[in-house]
Amino acid sequence: MEANIDWTLIILTFIVGCGVGALIYHLLNTNTGENSDLKQRMNQKEMEFVRLNENVSEHFARTDELLAGMEKNYQNLVSHLQSGAESFCDDASLYKRISKKSRQNDKQQNDYMKEDHHAPMDYAPKTSGTLSEDFGLEREEIPEPP
Template sequence: MNESNIDWILAIACFLAGIGIGALGYHLLNANVARNQKVRQRLAETELELNQVRDALNDHFAKATDLVTNIQRQSQELEQQLSQSADRLCDDLQLKRRLTGTGADEIPAENDEPSMPRDYADGGRGTLAEDFGLRQDETKEKEQTQPVRY
C-alpha cells in the first residue's frame, strides 16, 4: 500500500468519526432541550391550576364574608325585635334587663382589685424561698457524715 492511500483512509476515518461524535452530541443536547420544554409546559400548567385555585378560594372567602355579614345583620334585627316585644308585652323587670343586656351581672365590682400573683399558697413558703426543698435534719446529717478531704 502506498503512503498516500493511508493518508486518504485516515482522513476518511477521521471524517466519519467526527460525523458520529457530532451526531451523538446533537442527540444528547437535543434530548435536554426536549426535556426542558416538557418541564416548562408542566410548570405553566401547574401555575394555571394554582391561579384557578386561588381565584376559587378568593370567591369562597368573599361569599363566606357576605353570609357572615347577613347572619350578623339578621341577629341584630332579631335582638331588636325581641327587646321591642319585651318592652311592649313583658311585665317582669328582670327579664327585660336580661333581654336588653343591662343586667346586674354585667356591672363590674369596683372593690374587687386583682391581687399580686404569688409563688406560694396562703400560710406556706414558695418555691422562691432560699430553703425550699431542704430539710434541716438532712443537712446536719450530711455535714456530720462527710469524710475529711485532704
C-alpha cells in the same frame, strides 16, 4: 499508496467526527425535550396554585359577607323581638325582665368579642417550658451537714 492512506484517513476521520457530532446532538436534543416537559408541568402546577389561591381568597371573602349578613339578621331579630315585647306585653314587670335579659345577653356578647383569644401554642414558652431541665421535677431539699 501513501496518498490513498492519507485520503482514507481523512475520510475516516470525517465520518467518525460526523458520528460523534450526531451523537452529541442527539443527547443534547433529548435532554431539552425532557426539560420542556418539566417546564410545562411546572407552569401547569403554578397555574393550579394561582387558581387555588384565588379560590381561597374568594371563599374567605364570601364567608365574611355571610357572617356580616348573619350578624345583621341577628340584630334585626333582636329588635323585632323587642318591638314585639313592647307592643304585646301588658305586664310592665315582664317587659322589664325581658329587656334586662336582652341587655345581659348583649353585654355578654360584647364582652366575648372584646376578649383577646389566642390560638394554642405548639411550643413551650422560653422562660420555663416543658423542655427546661427542671420542668415537672420537685426539688429535693438536701439537709446541710451540721
